[in-house]
Structures are given as structure tokens and as C-alpha cells.
Amino acid sequence: MRPSDLTFTTDLDHNIAQMKRIFAHDNTFICREVQGSGAPALRAALFFFDGMVESTTINQSLVRPLRRWARGPMPMDAVIHEVLEVDDCPLDPGMDKLFQAFLYGDTIVLVDGDSRPAVVNTKGFAKRSPEEPDNEKVLRGPREGFTEAFMGNLALIRRRLRTPNLCFEFMQVGSVSDTTVSLCYIDGIADQTVLDEVKRRVQAIDLDAVLDANYLSEIMRDDRASPFPTTGFTERPDIVAAKLLEGRIAIVVDGTPVVLTVPHILQETFQANDDYYVSYLYTNLTRWLRAFGFLLTLILPAVYVALVTWQQEMIPTRLLFSIAASRQGVPFSTFTEAVGTLIVFEILKEAGTRTPDTIGQALSIVGGLVLGQAAVDARFVSAPMVIVIAFSGVTALVVPKLRTATLVFRFFLLVCAAVLGLYGVLFGLALILAHACRLTSFGIPYLTNLLSAEKHSKRDVLLRYPWFAMKPRRRFLAGWNEVRR
Amino acid sequence: MKRALILLLPLLLSGCTWRDAGDLSAVTSAAIARTGEDYALTAELAQPSGDTPIPQAVFASGSGSGAAQAIDAVGAGRDSQLYWSHTRVLLLDDSVLSAGIAGLTDELTAASEVRPSVRVCAAVDTDAAGILKDTASLSGEPVGFSLGDALEQAVHASQSPDAQLYRVLDRIRTDGVDAVLPAVTQKDGQAVLSGCVLLDAAGAQCGRLDETQTTALCLMQAGGEQAVFYDTDGTRIALSGCHTTMTADEQHGIVIHVQAKAACTDARQLHRAAYVVRMRCIDTVRQLDAAGCDALGLGRVCEQAGLTEQTGMPVTVSVTLSGTQSTEGGVR
Numbered sequence: 001m002r003p004s005d006l007t008f009t010t011d012l013d014h015n016i017a018q019m020k021r022i023f024a025h026d027n028t029f030i031c032r033e034v035q036g037s038g039a040p041a042l043r044a045a046l047f048f049f050d051g052m053v054e055s056t057t058i059n060q061s062l063v064r065p066l067r068r069w070a071r072g073p074m075p076m077d078a079v080i081h082e083v084l085e086v087d088d089c090p091l092d093p094g095m096d097k098l099f100q101a102f103l104y105g106d107t108i109v110l111v112d113g114d115s116r117p118a119v120v121n122t123k124g125f126a127k128r129s130p131e132e133p134d135n136e137k138v139l140r141g142p143r144e145g146f147t148e149a150f151m152g153n154l155a156l157i158r159r160r161l162r163t164p165n166l167c168f169e170f171m172q173v174g175s176v177s178d179t180t181v182s183l184c185y186i187d188g189i190a191d192q193t194v195l196d197e198v199k200r201r202v203q204a205i206d207l208d209a210v211l212d213a214n215y216l217s218e219i220m221r222d223d224r225a226s227p228f229p230t231t232g233f234t235e236r237p238d239i240v241a242a243k244l245l246e247g248r249i250a251i252v253v254d255g256t257p258v259v260l261t262v263p264h265i266l267q268e269t270f271q272a273n274d275d276y277y278v279s280y281l282y283t284n285l286t287r288w289l290r291a292f293g294f295l296l297t298l299i300l301p302a303v304y305v306a307l308v309t310w311q312q313e314m315i316p317t318r319l320l321f322s323i324a325a326s327r328q329g330v331p332f333s334t335f336t337e338a339v340g341t342l343i344v345f346e347i348l349k350e351a352g353t354r355t356p357d358t359i360g361q362a363l364s365i366v367g368g369l370v371l372g373q374a375a376v377d378a379r380f381v382s383a384p385m386v387i388v389i390a391f392s393g394v395t396a397l398v399v400p401k402l403r404t405a406t407l408v409f410r411f412f413l414l415v416c417a418a419v420l421g422l423y424g425v426l427f428g429l430a431l432i433l434a435h436a437c438r439l440t441s442f443g444i445p446y447l448t449n450l451l452s453a454e455k456h457s458k459r460d461v462l463l464r465y466p467w468f469a470m471k472p473r474r475r476f477l478a479g480w481n482e483v484r485r
Numbered sequence: 486m487k488r489a490l491i492l493l494l495p496l497l498l499s500g501c502t503w504r505d506a507g508d509l510s511a512v513t514s515a516a517i518a519r520t521g522e523d524y525a526l527t528a529e530l531a532q533p534s535g536d537t538p539i540p541q542a543v544f545a546s547g548s549g550s551g552a553a554q555a556i557d558a559v560g561a562g563r564d565s566q567l568y569w570s571h572t573r574v575l576l577l578d579d580s581v582l583s584a585g586i587a588g589l590t591d592e593l594t595a596a597s598e599v600r601p602s603v604r605v606c607a608a609v610d611t612d613a614a615g616i617l618k619d620t621a622s623l624s625g626e627p628v629g630f631s632l633g634d635a636l637e638q639a640v641h642a643s644q645s646p647d648a649q650l651y652r653v654l655d656r657i658r659t660d661g662v663d664a665v666l667p668a669v670t671q672k673d674g675q676a677v678l679s680g681c682v683l684l685d686a687a688g689a690q691c692g693r694l695d696e697t698q699t700t701a702l703c704l705m706q707a708g709g710e711q712a713v714f715y716d717t718d719g720t721r722i723a724l725s726g727c728h729t730t731m732t733a734d735e736q737h738g739i740v741i742h743v744q745a746k747a748a749c750t751d752a753r754q755l756h757r758a759a760y761v762v763r764m765r766c767i768d769t770v771r772q773l774d775a776a777g778c779d780a781l782g783l784g785r786v787c788e789q790a791g792l793t794e795q796t797g798m799p800v801t802v803s804v805t806l807s808g809t810q811s812t813e814g815g816v817r
Binding site for chain 2: 312325
């Protein structure tokens with residue numbers, strides 16, 4: 001029997017028996033019967049889940065007033081108004097909503113002689129305090145991060161955007177998990193077409209459970225096979241607020257600190273969290289370094305393989321001999337060596353990520369230094385290859401949002417380089433560029449602003465203009481959603 | 486699937502073979518001589534050593550009726566492929582120079598992997614292969630390396646003409662300026678520069694210049710930025726910021742005007758320096774004229790000035806020096 005099929009009667013004992021039958025196998029289910037002090041006494045039953053509720057609220061706002069009630073039985077609406085000391089207590093909201101709230105930490109109240117249940121907001125499960133996200137640290141700026149608490153996350157956004165135009169639209173996804181998802185946007189800034197498309201895609205999701213924002217991202221994004229991210233992820237409320245101001249739509253998923261932002265375009269991947277909190281001069285320098293780092297991490301192993309195997313004439317003579325000397329005794333071809341070293345590097349990185357901090361550090365040292373040196377000494381790999389792969393790996397860290405793209409395209413370019421040399425690298429880069437050109441995110445071209453001829457849309461792309469230069473028109477995603485003044 | 490195949494096919498069809506840097510025997514320098522009608526080629530190969538970053542020099546020889554055949558003969562039977570792209574120096578023997586190098590430069594440019602920027606020089610007073618084999622470089626590197634570096638430095642300092650293969654070929658075939666090759670000889674077990682060898686319009690040796698004349702020639706050719714001359718009493722005249730122009734008209738004939746900065750202490754010394762430089766230049770022009778080598782392109786200058794009568798056109802050298810305390814930095 002499903003809870004939503006349940007029908008309450010005026011007989012409290014019967015209702016209690018029904019509830020106990022439904023949750024017979026759930027040991028966290030608690031049924032608390034309370035009786036007033038009058039004659040005849042008011043009889044009531046409270047249903048809630050252990051660990052999901054605030055005990056103090058139940059004891060002080062529900063149990064104590066009910067037990068002290070010296071008068072006789074009353075209908076449920078009167079109990080709400082005269083007995084219970086609660087602020088939020090809808091009467092008979094319908095079985096679906098009732099159980100949705102109940103399963104989410106609210107308490108059902110039933111009284112003898114009335115079939116209408118009331119649901120009291122008593123949510124009180126354990127939650128983290130808003131801390132700075134480990135993978136989105138900033139040098140300067142707000143240190144708050146989202147937590148797993150849904151309402152708390154919405155409050156963190158609301159606190160930054162005190163405008164009546166800020167909208168939160170709730171939707172339910174997941175046939176089993178029945179996860180609440182909130183679409184956040186600023187009315188008047190967000191594009192209605194994009195908003196409608198986002199709603200359509202969220203409603204079309206057909207999953208048993210949605211436990212994280214990535215569940216939605218993988219289903220909703222435009223080109224699902226592309227290594228480029230076409231939905232943005234963040235754990236920072238200030239970032240979400242900034243993106244809402246730019247006309248984007250945030251999707252907050254209950255139970256995860258990760259918030260999706262759409263549409264997501266390429267320029268966002270090169271923007272750091274604190275780009276807007278430090279000097280624009282510093283920001284511009286580091287933004288270019290990030291772009292350069294991304295290019296380096298993509299092409300460095302490929303260019304090395306191309307030069308060493310195909311275009312040796314482009315290597316300075318002494319460097320060529322140094323490379324040739326270091327390759328003496330290495331049994332693998334340069335391409336095999338590069339692929340092998342890259343795989344080992346990725347394994348070490350993955351192991352470092354999955355292990356606790358203290359062991360992870362030791363692992364990095366053992367893996368990076370000891371293993372690398374031993375491999376060179378044993379002539380498994382050449383020293384220049386270790387340098388190239390290590391440098392390529394380090395530069396990849398400057399653009400964490402393009403981690404997947406980096407990994408995939410690095411191997412792709414490596415194969416191109418091994419087969420066609422530098423021509424292959426150029427061929428591969430052209431293919432990647434062509435792929436990026438045809439990508440869209442919720443209908444918005446992925447290279448928007450990078451290729452746009454619109455002057456104002458370039459004020460926060462390759463360079464971040466200072467705030468006083470961006471003031472006449474607030475920075476925005478594209479010309480289609482300028483801020484109305 | 487179709488897209489993947491379209492991508493994969495050109496990659497596979499383009500030939501998945503390559504040569505690793507470690508599998509190559511790079512040639513750092515080569516000596517070319519003639520034995521009868523054949524070319525004899527001795528190549529210095531840099532053999533990488535795992536223990537030291539400095540490669541060891543080994544030698545391979547071969548001969549053939551043409552330069553390309555000689556190159557193939559050197560590589561025949563070796564377990565690694567000869568790699569000519571990093572060759573720094575080509576040493577030409579007397580026997581090659583006397584027969585003319587026009588055909589050789591053509592063949593080297595068209596039918597070999599030798600880079601057009603390789604420096605060509607002439608071995609004088611000794612066997613070209615002997616210079617490679619019997620010379621010890623101070624750094625322990627193959628001789629090709631040290632000789633290549635020395636030639637680059639010398640070109641910068643106006644001690645040697647800039648004779649890269651493409652330039653030599655250009656001068657022999659089209660340029661209107663006769664080619665000049667730096668001369669290298671062996672002295673006390675070292676390869677040293679010894680002036681230059683003059684080639685005629687057909688690319689055959691027609692004379693030589695000593696070190697001082699070579700410096701004057703480089704100065705007049707606007708080869709290097711710096712130059713050093715010595716007065717008869719041994720006083721060193723260091724020039725910097727050298728700039729040379731050449732004009733021709735019917736009234737003044739051909740005028741070579743040299744401008745430079747010279748380190749000096751007073752005006753008298755400056756005048757003396759200008760005089761010395763001018764005399765060296767005049768001496769060199771006379772030597773070129775005597776050898777029949779138009780290394781300064783005087784004929785071309787006349788033609789550009791619209792003068793058809795070139796024979797007997799007087800050549801005037803004008804030297805303008807401006808004094809400076811030190812051409813090599815600092816205050817003397």
C-alpha cells in the first residue's frame with residue numbers, strides 16, 4: 001500500500017494502525033500518542049521520523065500544549081489555532097503533499113474525531129554549516145558555500161539578491177527519490193526562451209532518483225558526448241548570484257551543495273571565482289595564463305611527440321642530442337612512452353584525489369618524485385618525457401573546469417601527432433575548434449562572446465574590464481539579455 | 486560511425502611510421518673531396534651517449550659519382566638512419582674548390598636532406614676530412630658543433646663571410662655577387678679560421694684573402710655589426726655599429742662608404758683609425774680585382790645605377806668614424 005493511497009478516518013486508533021502498518025519496516029518511524037488533561041480528554045497522535053525532526057520543536061510546540069489542554073476534544077482546525085504553538089501548519093494539504101512533507105522531516109498531527117491531518121514544519125536533520133568549498137577556494141572574497149540543505153541554499157542566494165524579481169520555481173524529479181529541484185532566475189533578466197527550454201528539459205527527466213546535480217546535467221545538456229562542459233557547476237552562492245545577474249538560470253537540487261548554472265559557455269571555464277574580487281589587472285593576467293595553460297596542457301605532449309618522431313629538424317641541435325641521449329636504452333617508442341606516462345600520471349592523480357589528505361600527499365611524493373626518478377633510472381621512460389608530462393599535468397590544474405576536455409583531447413592530439421606529426425596536431429586542433437563552434441548550451445552558441453561582434457559583450461571575455469568600465473551596461477551573457485535599466 | 490571512419494582513414498593511410506630521435510645518426514659536419522670524377526664524403530656523426538649529454542663523434546665515409554650518391558654510400562649498411570638536417574658545417578676540400586662547386590651546391594640543395602642554412606667553408610692547407618678527424622674541440626663536443634658556433638661568432642664579428650649553402654648557391658647562380666667561403670685550417674690540433682677563399686662566377690677558386698682582408702671585405706659587404714683592425718704598430722681599432730653603403734655614378738665612379746663607431750681617446754686617434762680602415766679596404770678591393778672575384782657586386786651596383794661601362798670604373802672607399810669611449814661596453 002502506498003502512503004498516497006491512504007485515507008484517514010475519524011477513528012484515531014484506526015489511523016494509527018494504518019500508519020504503523022505502512023511503516024512497519026521502518027524503525028525510524030515514531031508514533032507519539034498524546035492525551036490532554038481535560039475530561040473527556042483531547043486525543044492526538046504525532047507521526048514523525050527519528051533524526052529528521054527537531055525534538056525541541058515537537059516537545060515544546062506540540063506535545064506540551066496538547067498535554068496541558070484542559071478542555072475537551074476539538075476539530076483539527078481548532079487545535080491548530082488554539083492548542084498548537086507553531087507557525088507553519090497547513091491543514092489537510094492532500095495526501096501527496098502531506099506525505100512529501102512528512103518524509104522530508106515534517107510531523108503529521110491527527111486528532112480523534114477528525115479525519116483531517118495537519119502537517120507541522122519540524123524539519124531538523126543534521127546539516128553542515130556553510131563552509132568554503134574545498135575545490136573553489138578564493139584568495140579574497142566571500143567564503144560561504146552551499147550545503148546539502150535545500151532551503152538553506154536558497155536562502156544563501158536570496159540573501160545576496162534582495163529583489164522581488166528573484167524567482168524560485170520548485171519542481172519534483174525522480175520517481176523514487178522525489179527530489180525537489182528549484183529553478184532560480186531573475187525575472188526580467190533571464191531569457192524566457194531559455195527558461196522555457198530548461199523547464200521542458202527538467203520535466204522530461206525520467207529517472208528513479210536524482211542524488212546530485214550531475215544527474216540532471218548529463219540528461220539536460222545539449223551535446224551529451226562532448227568533453228566540453230555545457231552546464232556550469234558551482235558550490236558558491238556568490239557565483240550563482242553573479243550568474244543570475246548575467247541572465248543565467250540556476251538549478252538547485254535538494255541534497256547536494258552543487259548548483260547547476262545554464263547556459264554555460266566557453267568563456268566561463270577560464271573565469272576563476274575571485275576574478276571579480278581582486279584587481280582587474282591581476283585578473284587579466286591570470287585569465288590569459290589560464291588560457292595559455294589550457295593550450296599548453298593540450299598540445300605539449302602532442303607537440304613533443306611530433307617533434308621527436310617527425311619534425312626533428314625543428315628541435316635545436318643540442319636539445320635534440322640531449323633528448324636522443326636520454327632516450328638511449330628506453331625500449332618504447334616515443335608515442336608509447338607518452339601514452340604510458342600519461343596513463344600512469346592520471347592513475348596517480350586519481351589515487352591522490354581518492355585518498356585522504358595525509359596519505360594523498362605522501363602518495364604524490366612517492367608517485368611523482370620517487371617513481372618518476374626510478375622509472376628514468378631504470379630506462380622505462382626518458383627524463384624529457386617525464387618533464388613534459390609532469391608540466392602538462394600541472395598546467396591542467398589551472399583550468400579545473402575543463403578537466404574532462406583536457407584529458408580526452410590530450411590523448412586525441414597525441415594520436416594525431418604520432419600519425420601526422422605537427423600537421424596532425426594542427427589537424428586535431430582544427431577539429432576541436434570545429435567541434436566547439438558547433439556546440440550550444442540551451443540554444444546559446446558555446447563560443448558566444450568570443451566570436452561576437454557586439455562590443456559590449458567583450459568586456460568580460462579575454463579581458464575583464466574594471467567595474468567602472470562595465471557600469472553603463474552590466475556584463476551579460478550576450479546581447480539577447482541585456483539588463484533593463 | 487561514418488565520421489569516425491572518415492577521421493580514421495586519413496590517419497591510417499597517411500602512413501603510421503616514424504623515426505624516433507634516438508634512432509637517428511645525426512650528422513654534425515661533413516668533409517667533401519674529389520677523387521677523380523667521384524665525390525668522397527666523410528661525415529662526422531654525433532652518437533648520443535646515455536651517460537653524458539655531450540654526444541661522441543664517430544666518422545663514416547663513402548663515395549659516389551655525385552654528392553647524393555656519396556651521401557647514400559655513407560649511410561649504407563648502418564643500423565641507424567643518417568640525419569642531415571642538423572648538419573652545421575660542410576667543409577670543402579681544395580680538390581672540390583678547384584673544380585668548381587656550382588654542381589655540388591645544386592645537388593646538395595635539391596637532392597639531400599642538408600638544410601639550406603648549413604655553413605659552407607673551405608679547407609685550406611690541409612685535408613678537409615683531416616680537419617674533422619684530427620681536431621679536438623675544447624668542449625669535447627663533435628668538431629661540427631664547435632666549428633659551427635665559431636663561424637657564427639665570426640660572421641657577427643666581421644671575421645668571416647656569411648656563407649650559408651643557400652646564399653652560396655644564390656651567388657653562384659643568380660645574385661650578381663661572386664661567392665666567398667670562409668677558410669678553415671688546422672693549427673696545433675685545432676680548427677681555426679684563416680681568412681677566406683674567393684670564387685669566380687663559375688664557383689671555382691680564384692684566390693684567397695688573409696684575415697685582415699677578410700674583415701675589410703665583410704665590412705664592405707655589410708656582413709657583421711662589429712669589426713676589429715690592427716694598425717701597423719699593433720694598436721687595436723674596434724668598430725661597432727658598422728653600416729656600409731655603395732653608390733655609383735659617372736662623375737664619382739663607385740663609392741663605398743663605411744660608417745662606424747670607433748673606440749678612441751682623441752680626434753687624432755680617430756683620424757688614424759679611419760685612415761687604417763680605409764687602407765685595409767682599398768687593399769682588399771685591389772686583391773679582389775686582381776683575383777677576378779666580384780665579391781662586392783660592383784658590377785651589379787653599376788647596373789643598378791644605369792651605368793653600362795663598368796670596366797675601369799674607379800672605386801673610392803670613404804670611411805666615416807664617430808668616436809666613442811668603448812665599443813665593447815663600459816668606459817675606458
